[in-house]
Amino acid sequence: MTLGLQDVPDLGAAPSTSQVVLRHLRAAIVSGDLAEGAPIGQDDVARRFNVSKIPVREALKQLEAEGFVTFLRNRGAVVASLSEPEIAQVFEVRAMLEAQAIKLAVPLMTPEHLARAEAAAAVFAAEPDVSQWAARNWEFHSALYAPAGRDFLMGLIRQINDRVARFLRVQLTVSGGHFHAVTEHHEILSACRQCKAELAATLTHDHIMGACRSLSIHLPRKD
Amino acid sequence: MTLGLQDVPDLGAAPSTSQVVLRHLRAAIVSGDLAEGAPIGQDDVARRFNVSKIPVREALKQLEAEGFVTFLRNRGAVVASLSEPEIAQVFEVRAMLEAQAIKLAVPLMTPEHLARAEAAAAVFAAEPDVSQWAARNWEFHSALYAPAGRDFLMGLIRQINDRVARFLRVQLTVSGGHFHAVTEHHEILSACRQCKAELAATLTHDHIMGACRSLSIHLPRKD
DNA sequence: TTTTAGAATAACGTATACGATCATATCAGC
DNA sequence: GCTGATATGATCGTATACGTTATTCTAAAA
Incomplete structure (x- = not known):
């Protein structure tokens, strides 16, 4: 028998830390909670989520690729703006x-x-x-x-x-x-x-x- | 005098390590150098570029957002495949x-x-x-x-x-x-x-x- | 008073290090 | 001889730490 495979919680689907941060940040940007041009401090976000900076940076890099944030060299990330x-x-x-x-x-x-x-x-x-x-x-x-x-x-x-x-x-x-x-x-x-x-x-x-x-x-x- | 400012190399435009890695990896995938489904070892790439894993991971995360690679939980990244x-x-x-x-x-x-x-x-x-x-x-x-x-x-x-x-x-x-x-x-x-x-x-x-x-x-x- | 040089502070980018997870190989049991 | 469990090794994911860069505040000079 198939053991009710449809009810088994999908292990391996546990979201990584960077994915959790990614989802929250993206939702905040899409919803407008984070205004256009608002700086996103890495240490700040890391403290809020109680994680280190690495997952935060990875999430920001994905958001950059999706066009939601812009990295300014040595000045961190800001919410991307559109002319x-x-x-x-x-x-x-x-x-x-x-x-x-x-x-x-x-x-x-x-x-x-x-x-x-x-x-x-x-x-x-x-x-x-x-x-x-x-x-x-x-x-x-x-x-x-x-x-x-x-x-x-x-x-x-x-x-x-x-x-x-x-x-x-x-x-x-x-x-x-x-x-x-x-x-x-x-x-x-x-x-x-x-x-x-x-x-x-x-x-x-x-x-x-x-x-x-x-x-x-x-x-x-x-x- | 302007000191020949037109010849001064633009500091601040120096690409970050993760960007360099990103460009190389993307070029390798687009050109087909990295075959579909090929695993991309983080330590491996880091050794090749003589950098740590962090920039490599950030580059991979961007490539994931662009659809070029797929992360497998605790099994690293592979070149994304299309059915x-x-x-x-x-x-x-x-x-x-x-x-x-x-x-x-x-x-x-x-x-x-x-x-x-x-x-x-x-x-x-x-x-x-x-x-x-x-x-x-x-x-x-x-x-x-x-x-x-x-x-x-x-x-x-x-x-x-x-x-x-x-x-x-x-x-x-x-x-x-x-x-x-x-x-x-x-x-x-x-x-x-x-x-x-x-x-x-x-x-x-x-x-x-x-x-x-x-x-x-x-x-x-x-x- | 305004401007500028310099130092202190805060944030970023990266390296190193460590715990956790997965793959592979070896070995016991049937 | 083959199946299953265990141990080992490798790799991943994240935390901590450090050097570097930008910003800001202060102080001094014009």
Whole structure:
């Protein structure tokens, strides 16, 4: 007999110290707890986690590779910042990738997929906590693309979304961004229901580029 | 007087030890010197570079984040391997991104840009050294996309190309892959000369997906 | 008062060292 | 002779420690 292998806790999956630190730091950056440009002291982080500096440095190096932090020679790491044109470029790529993802997903959507996406849209629309909007938004979007079964593409989209999560947050909060998103989500869902892949792709593309434009209007508080 | 400040070597630009190790290891993986699944001993690498293990581990962590190596708990790092469906997905994203890149680039191409791309194509076509084909191929492709001025997109494309460089190499060497590539490069260039952005995008997309199909035929030597 | 030189302090980058874990080889038992 | 347990060796993961670099504070001179 198989000993109930599905219940066995996966040994060897115990996260290493550097992975724990990595997850926490990334979450703090994505959520905006650590502001753009904020210095991340190694000894400081090490003390907080009660570990040595080595796991902290390893986590920071991974975050550097992911584009979340920038190392300044002999001056430590800071939360990476994006200039306004860089943000625009990221959104452009987002629009491109997510449009393609939904185009691939629509023909493969089952009623269950649609139901999950609709539920996610409802949760996003009804979310009262502003600080949770970005996360709920991602849950909806990922539910839309999941049916495509493109793990690599999904990972890429996820990572790019994380990169601009801080700005997504502000976009959703300014000038009815959340409201606009809700209506556009409904339009996208409608297209999915009718199996109109191209339309869904176009709507998704415009949805994202619209958010980008909204950002470029409200963000440039550059002093 | 300025003491010839233009000749002063820029201190502070001196790469850290971990960066040196990172570059060498990545180059070794991309070039195929380190085979898929090859273990990368930390002490071994540290001895070769005459440094301690810490910079080596930091370099490996960055390579892990970039997808080039995989850490096995308490068993060290190995060169990451891609399954055949994973390769197909990477090529799919490549096709998507590079088609979009050239579509954005064509309207902005100057005669100088075209000349550079044509020169790169000629160098690729005339390259006698098989081991240099992948590098020459990238030089041509990047010359095509550069006019778009999309740094973020270019970086993404570059990284994804590096991920599959090992397979690109085999694709170019099997069954006239290099010859096919040369003729398709000429077709793409021709479309660019005529400012047909959509056509160039389609050709680029097919160029990459064709390589993917060629790979899926010749690669599956899975035992 | 402003500016600059110098020293002290804090943080970073790396080396060395040690406990923990896994692979391999040897040996006892069936 | 083969299976299983144990011991040994090697490697990994992390902590501690040290030299180096940047920053800041102070003091002196313009």
